[in-house]
Amino acid sequence: MFRHTKRLQFEAKPERPDPVYARKLQELIGGAYGEMSVTMQYLFQGWNCRMEGKYKDLLMDTATEEIGHVEMLATMVARLLEGAPATVTAEAVQDPVMAAVIGGMDPQQAIIAGGGALPANSQGVPWNGGYIVASGNLLADFRANAAAEAHGRLQTARLYNMTDDPGVRAMLQFNLARDTVHQKQWLKAIEELESDGLEVSIVPKAFFDEEDQEHNHTIWRLSDGTDGATGGWTEGDDPLAYLTDPEPLGGPASAPAPDPALFGTYAPLQDLKGTVKSQARSTAQKVTKKAKRAKKAKKATK
Numbered sequence: 001m002f003r004h005t006k007r008l009q010f011e012a013k014p015e016r017p018d019p020v021y022a023r024k025l026q027e028l029i030g031g032a033y034g035e036m037s038v039t040m041q042y043l044f045q046g047w048n049c050r051m052e053g054k055y056k057d058l059l060m061d062t063a064t065e066e067i068g069h070v071e072m073l074a075t076m077v078a079r080l081l082e083g084a085p086a087t088v089t090a091e092a093v094q095d096p097v098m099a100a101v102i103g104g105m106d107p108q109q110a111i112i113a114g115g116g117a118l119p120a121n122s123q124g125v126p127w128n129g130g131y132i133v134a135s136g137n138l139l140a141d142f143r144a145n146a147a148a149e150a151h152g153r154l155q156t157a158r159l160y161n162m163t164d165d166p167g168v169r170a171m172l173q174f175n176l177a178r179d180t181v182h183q184k185q186w187l188k189a190i191e192e193l194e195s196d197g198l199e200v201s202i203v204p205k206a207f208f209d210e211e212d213q214e215h216n217h218t219i220w221r222l223s224d225g226t227d228g229a230t231g232g233w234t235e236g237d238d239p240l241a242y243l244t245d246p247e248p249l250g251g252p253a254s255a256p257a258p259d260p261a262l263f264g265t266y267a268p269l270q271d272l273k274g275t276v277k278s279q280a281r282s283t284a285q286k287v288t289k290k291a292k293r294a295k296k297a298k299k300a301t302k
């Protein structure tokens with residue numbers, strides 16, 4: 001059950017209207033890391049949580065707060081749009097400079113929302129439920145939550161620097177503080193999940209015996225960069241080995257011959273030539289690599 005309180009969690013009053021900034025602020029409502037995303041993310045994580053108690057309560061408390069953040073931002077957008085569009089706007093755009101400025105406003109805010117906020121991002125793209133993460137595994141979800149709050153705080157900080165309106169800035173200062181708290185709480189909840197013995201650092205805490213033991217401790221260097229091997233991940237209690245010249249382990253990435261009824265372009269002879277050439281190249285690389293290893297081992301024994 002949810003109840004709505006008519007008062008905002010924090011004040012949302014701009015000093016003056018600014019339709020262009022209202023469009024920018026839409027990102028914090030309906031963007032991938034906006035308040036609609038974290039609201040639905042935490043709600044579904046809470047609803048899908050199979051354990052009653054502190055973790056579910058934390059999810060539902062935060063989810064409900066985020067609904068209030070959507071309301072704050074929607075109210076701010078409506079107030080930033082006050083007086084736009086109007087007949088004065090139509091007259092103003094006759095001046096090329098003013099037309100360019102007002103052109104930054106999202107016309108959908110006027111045409112569709114009647115001068116209010118939209119469930120969309122700053123480009124008018126509708127919010128998408130695919131933005132949310134709710135896997136049922138609390139450790140995986142809490143890590144996603146911490147990342148979502150980090151991106152949300154980053155975007156809020158950028159928007160803070162795009163306005164000098166004291167009323168807008170005051171609300172964003174509050175939002176920044178709440179994003180800080182939420183990052184802290186998810187990071188602490190991650191630690192607590194592990195200390196409670198509910199999860200380990202790798203998600204899920206299963207199938208360690210089933211996985212390929214040869215490939216669960218190596219990083220493949222597959223870019224031109226050479227500094228990856230200098231990172232701390234190659235040291236410590238459970239170091240990861242850096243493979244500097246890894247070879248592909250599978251065969252040619254060839255799709256099977258197409259169904260004739262689909263009329264795909266295909267030549268059996270060309271397909272065969274490509275497969276043979278690829279296999280020969282792979283064999284030659286393996287022989288060369290084996291020779292290098294033997295030469296290196298021979299030097300080491302001297």
